[in-house]
Amino acid sequence: MISGEPARWKREGGRVLASTRVLELRSVRFRHPVRGTEEDFVIAHAPDWVNVVALTPDSRLVLVRQFRFGSNDLSLEIPGGVSEAGEDPVAAGLRELSEETGYGGGVPSLLGSVHPNPAIQDNSCHFVLVTGAVPVGPVKWDRDEEIEVSTAPVDEVLAWARTGRITHSLTVAALMLFEGTRRI
Amino acid sequence: MISGEPARWKREGGRVLASTRVLELRSVRFRHPVRGTEEDFVIAHAPDWVNVVALTPDSRLVLVRQFRFGSNDLSLEIPGGVSEAGEDPVAAGLRELSEETGYGGGVPSLLGSVHPNPAIQDNSCHFVLVTGAVPVGPVKWDRDEEIEVSTAPVDEVLAWARTGRITHSLTVAALMLFEGTRRI
Numbered sequence: 001m002i003s004g005e006p007a008r009w010k011r012e013g014g015r016v017l018a019s020t021r022v023l024e025l026r027s028v029r030f031r032h033p034v035r036g037t038e039e040d041f042v043i044a045h046a047p048d049w050v051n052v053v054a055l056t057p058d059s060r061l062v063l064v065r066q067f068r069f070g071s072n073d074l075s076l077e078i079p080g081g082v083s084e085a086g087e088d089p090v091a092a093g094l095r096e097l098s099e100e101t102g103y104g105g106g107v108p109s110l111l112g113s114v115h116p117n118p119a120i121q122d123n124s125c126h127f128v129l130v131t132g133a134v135p136v137g138p139v140k141w142d143r144d145e146e147i148e149v150s151t152a153p154v155d156e157v158l159a160w161a162r163t164g165r166i167t168h169s170l171t172v173a174a175l176m177l178f179e180g181t182r183r184i
Numbered sequence: 185m186i187s188g189e190p191a192r193w194k195r196e197g198g199r200v201l202a203s204t205r206v207l208e209l210r211s212v213r214f215r216h217p218v219r220g221t222e223e224d225f226v227i228a229h230a231p232d233w234v235n236v237v238a239l240t241p242d243s244r245l246v247l248v249r250q251f252r253f254g255s256n257d258l259s260l261e262i263p264g265g266v267s268e269a270g271e272d273p274v275a276a277g278l279r280e281l282s283e284e285t286g287y288g289g290g291v292p293s294l295l296g297s298v299h300p301n302p303a304i305q306d307n308s309c310h311f312v313l314v315t316g317a318v319p320v321g322p323v324k325w326d327r328d329e330e331i332e333v334s335t336a337p338v339d340e341v342l343a344w345a346r347t348g349r350i351t352h353s354l355t356v357a358a359l360m361l362f363e364g365t366r367r368i
Contacts, residue, residue: 006250006258006330018202018209020226022304025202025209030253039328041253042204044228066190069214069225071302074190112346114353117300118255120206125353144223146190162296162364169298169309173356176363180346 007033014043022046023121042120049125050092051080051170053111053178054103054133060151062103062133067146076160077171079103083126089113093128099140101149106132112177116170127174129181154182191217198227206230207305226304233309234276235264235354237295237362238287238317244335246287246317251330260344261355263287267310273297277312283324285333290316296361300354311358313365338366 014028023046031038054062061078068075081096083089090108098104111127141147152160160166161175198212207230215222238246245262252259265280267273274292282288295311325331336344344350345359 006332008251008258009253011256017204020201020209020211022226023228025204027204028253042206043254044207067192068299068302069193069212070227070305071299072195072306073302074192075299075302112348113351114356115252115255115259115351116353118252118257118259118352121254122256148190159364162361164296167297167299168302169300169353169357172298172360173353176356176360177346179360180343 009033012038017042044117044121046121046123047085048083048089048092048123049080049116049170050083050089050096050128051078051125051174052093052097052128052130053078053174054097054101054106054130055154056103056133056151059154061154061157062097062101063150063152063157064100065148065150071167075168076166077168078174080125080170089126090128093126094130097128097130097133098137100145100147102135102137102139103130103133104136105134106130111174111181114170114173125170125173127177129178193217196222201226228301228305230305230307231269232267232273232276232307233264233300233354234267234273234280234312235262235309235358236277236281236312236314237262237358238281238285238290238314239338240287240317240335243338245338245341246281246285247334247336247341248284249332249334255351259352260350261352262358264309264354273310274312277310278314281312281314281317282321284329284331286319286321286323287314287317288320289318290314295358295365298354298357309354309357311361313362 009030012029017025079100083092108130111129113126161172193214196213201209207228263284267276292314295313297310345356
């Protein structure tokens with residue numbers, strides 16, 4: 001083992017390999033600060049994402065179920081989506097919650113943030129907690145969204161995250177952070 | 185809300201947008217089973233990944249800290265990596281644990297699996313639990329790996345996942361599943 005801290009490579013220039021609606025694939029050159037060598041690494045550039053833990057007054061969590069094109073299957077998740085440029089994470093969370101489920105109101109706060117994949121992605125995913133969430137209006141789906149909205153008791157949802165009924169890693173991570181707040 | 189289950193789109197052909205060492209970006213055509221319309225969606229194809237919760241006989245977890253090119257920062261995580269083609273998840277986990285940290289031995293089992301990002305990725309990440317992990321040999325790093333290996337008490341690591349010292353979403357999700365096993 002190399003003693004001390006791992007080196008922090010210095011990021012140099014990069015170039016776009018492919019640009020799409022959801023992410024931009026880049027080849028980015030990094031220089032090793034000690035060895036001085038340079039190498040290219042692949043990075044997926046994406047906007048920040050937001051996921052929402054919405055807790056109803058009767059201690060249920062708001063869930064969405066939809067077809068996911070990556071896994072080619074239906075997926076049970078907490079609501080979420082893509083932050084718009086310059087958008088505050090809590091505002092983004094409330095917007096996505098409202099658009100996907102029609103829920104809102106209550107008290108929002110930032111639960112925490114993670115890196116979806118620090119090895120190859122440069123973005124963060126913010127987790128927003130909304131307590132006292134209630135139905136407040138109609139949903140507003142994108143053209144290709146068909147979402148089954150439901151609620152389930154908190155303890156059931158936490159169990160589903162641990163036993164494979166919920167498989168989206170960001171939903172699982174959000175529930176880990178949420179569970180921590182219930183012990184305080 | 186559309187009544188009943190969201191439609192399962194039918195996957196048709198696709199084409200490669202960019203092929204790299206870590207993932208292949210594809211444009212894949214899907215057909216809506218009811219509307220009959222077709223549309224292209226971007227999917228990142230990647231091999232399955234594996235992450236390892238390695239518990240030492242004195243109830244500490246094995247951690248790695250390394251520079252991550254996506255987040256452009258050092259990151260504290262559990263060991264992990266890419267499964268090789270046809271490799272059993274538990275075998276892949278033991279191999280990555282040994283290569284990255286020199287730990288091994290003990291009793292391995294599959295803790296569970298998640299989709300890192302079912303919206304745009306087609307792969308799974310498997311979580312492997314190794315109880316009774318001990319140092320068994322030298323590490324075997326790839327050319328660009330510099331890894332700081334450490335151990336910390338389980339409860340501290342779980343707290344770090346909830347309070348932002350650990351930010352890799354897959355490590356957070358793995359710890360969520362691991363914590364569930366401690367209550368049985």
